[in-house]
Amino acid sequence: MKAPAFDYVRPQSLSEAVGLLAAGGSEAQVIAGGQSLIAMMNLRIASPRLLIDIARLAELAALTEAEDSVTLGAGVTHAMIEDGQTPDPSRGLMPRAAAALAYRAIRNRGTLGGSLALSDPAAEWPAVLVALDAEAVLYGPGGRRSLKCREFINGIYETKLADCEIIESVRIPKLSASARCGYLKLCRKSGEFANALAVAVADHARGYCRVVSGAANGAPLVLTQASQALVDNRREPEALRGAIAADLDHAADRHFDDFQHNLLMVAAMRAVREVTA
Amino acid sequence: MTAIRLRINGDQVADDVPPRLSLADFLRERRNLTGTHLGCEHGVCGACTVLVEGEPARACLMLAVGCDDREIRTIEGFAGDPAMAALRDSFHRHHGLQCGFCTPAMLITARDLIRRGRAGSEREIRAGLAGNICRCTGYTNIVAAISEAAAATAGRPPDAE
Numbered sequence: 001m002k003a004p005a006f007d008y009v010r011p012q013s014l015s016e017a018v019g020l021l022a023a024g025g026s027e028a029q030v031i032a033g034g035q036s037l038i039a040m041m042n043l044r045i046a047s048p049r050l051l052i053d054i055a056r057l058a059e060l061a062a063l064t065e066a067e068d069s070v071t072l073g074a075g076v077t078h079a080m081i082e083d084g085q086t087p088d089p090s091r092g093l094m095p096r097a098a099a100a101l102a103y104r105a106i107r108n109r110g111t112l113g114g115s116l117a118l119s120d121p122a123a124e125w126p127a128v129l130v131a132l133d134a135e136a137v138l139y140g141p142g143g144r145r146s147l148k149c150r151e152f153i154n155g156i157y158e159t160k161l162a163d164c165e166i167i168e169s170v171r172i173p174k175l176s177a178s179a180r181c182g183y184l185k186l187c188r189k190s191g192e193f194a195n196a197l198a199v200a201v202a203d204h205a206r207g208y209c210r211v212v213s214g215a216a217n218g219a220p221l222v223l224t225q226a227s228q229a230l231v232d233n234r235r236e237p238e239a240l241r242g243a244i245a246a247d248l249d250h251a252a253d254r255h256f257d258d259f260q261h262n263l264l265m266v267a268a269m270r271a272v273r274e275v276t277a
Numbered sequence: 278m279t280a281i282r283l284r285i286n287g288d289q290v291a292d293d294v295p296p297r298l299s300l301a302d303f304l305r306e307r308r309n310l311t312g313t314h315l316g317c318e319h320g321v322c323g324a325c326t327v328l329v330e331g332e333p334a335r336a337c338l339m340l341a342v343g344c345d346d347r348e349i350r351t352i353e354g355f356a357g358d359p360a361m362a363a364l365r366d367s368f369h370r371h372h373g374l375q376c377g378f379c380t381p382a383m384l385i386t387a388r389d390l391i392r393r394g395r396a397g398s399e400r401e402i403r404a405g406l407a408g409n410i411c412r413c414t415g416y417t418n419i420v421a422a423i424s425e426a427a428a429a430t431a432g433r434p435p436d437a438e
Contacts, residue, residue, distance in 0.1 A: 001318060008279060008296035008342050031343075038299075038338045039319040051296065053343055079332070103408025104389065105326050105333040190407035 074113020127214030179203035182274030196263035286354030301336035323409035352381035373422035
């Protein structure tokens with residue numbers, strides 16, 4: 001199908017974009033890569049009256065590297081991360097996740113900020129960014145604020161982005177040289193959204209370990225007992241499996257059927273084994 | 278209507294388009310470049326793949342207005358491109374198409390795999406083609422054709438855009 005009619009503007013700055021968004025109210029929508037939004041518009045799931053094209057804003061392309069973090073502009077594409085054109089704070093985890101995200105033609109246009117703003121529960125970046133303890137930098141009429149991605153993502157396609165805010169960048173803490181990462185995306189066809197996703201980060205030098213399940217019927221699910229098991233340097237498969245199972249069972253609001261529960265177990269177990277092996 | 282200027286297959290083009298017009302419909306209906314095919318119109322089948330600034334993109338997931346000032350290359354724009362010539366020859370000899378609907382985008386995607394050095398094995402080629410669906414399921418011959426073209430053009434990367 002074709003998208004319904006709408007008006008289109010291409011502001012020259014982020015502050016102009018925020019102004020247009022504020023003036024446009026709930027009928028206005030920003031578009032960057034458009035790789036989800038235009039598909040949703042073509043399917044008539046979304047029908048904004050005004051599109052504000054932020055794809056070319058230089059402010060959203062900024063890359064900055066500090067001693068302990070990397071800040072990627074929200075307009076960075078998945079392909080740029082895949083190809084190593086951006087500084088990598090994650091010791092290979094982000095390029096690896098990017099390479100299996102949808103298809104190259106999608107990765108060339110789709111953006112990090114767009115993926116985070118949509119927060120599809122089965123998408124890669126929400127789970128990866130929560131696992132890396134990244135924070136979203138949000139720009140609105142009142143200025144900037146930052147929120148950890150773990151707090152920013154509320155639920156299925158739900159975030160704490162205010163009506164006239166735009167994600168400006170994502171600040172990602174740098175992993176230590178000795179840090180290890182595990183990653184597994186389960187899907188039946190290459191490039192599909194995940195049926196189950198797991199990310200494990202073990203950075204003992206920084207005292208930071210986190211295991212996250214994605215495609216878990218909600219916001220990325222931080223597996224607290226499994227994370228603690230990594231902090232405690234547990235390596236026995238039974239202990240790790242028990243911790244993951246306890247975390248999944250404690251997520252009382254998620255309603256996993258047996259098949260999905262099993263997929264999430266397998267994904268988390270393999271990601272965890274990758275950092276403990 | 279919004280005025281746009283862009284380059285398509287090397288030609289400077291100017292037009293007035295409604296914002297809702299996709300790049301794919303613009304190419305097909307305004308420019309008569311009907312080698313860009315539309316299957317699903319939501320980014321899954323890959324039949325509308327074209328090059329935007331030299332990189333593959335879904336023409337159904339781009340707005341014509343968003344392509345203002347951009348350089349677009351469609352399947353009609355590869356005359357004289359060595360990798361595309363090798364691919365056309367090998368698709369022909371390996372019977373790498375049946376109905377032909379997916380073929381233009383298969384060729385553009387395959388050329389990009391070769392250009393990026395991602396056509397070194399059958400596994401790599403199959404992974405790289407995951408976003409292009411052939412409903413005749415003719416993948417075996419498509420993969421064989423790409424594999425041969427990649428070997429034939431090894432060390433001779435396609436011309437820069």
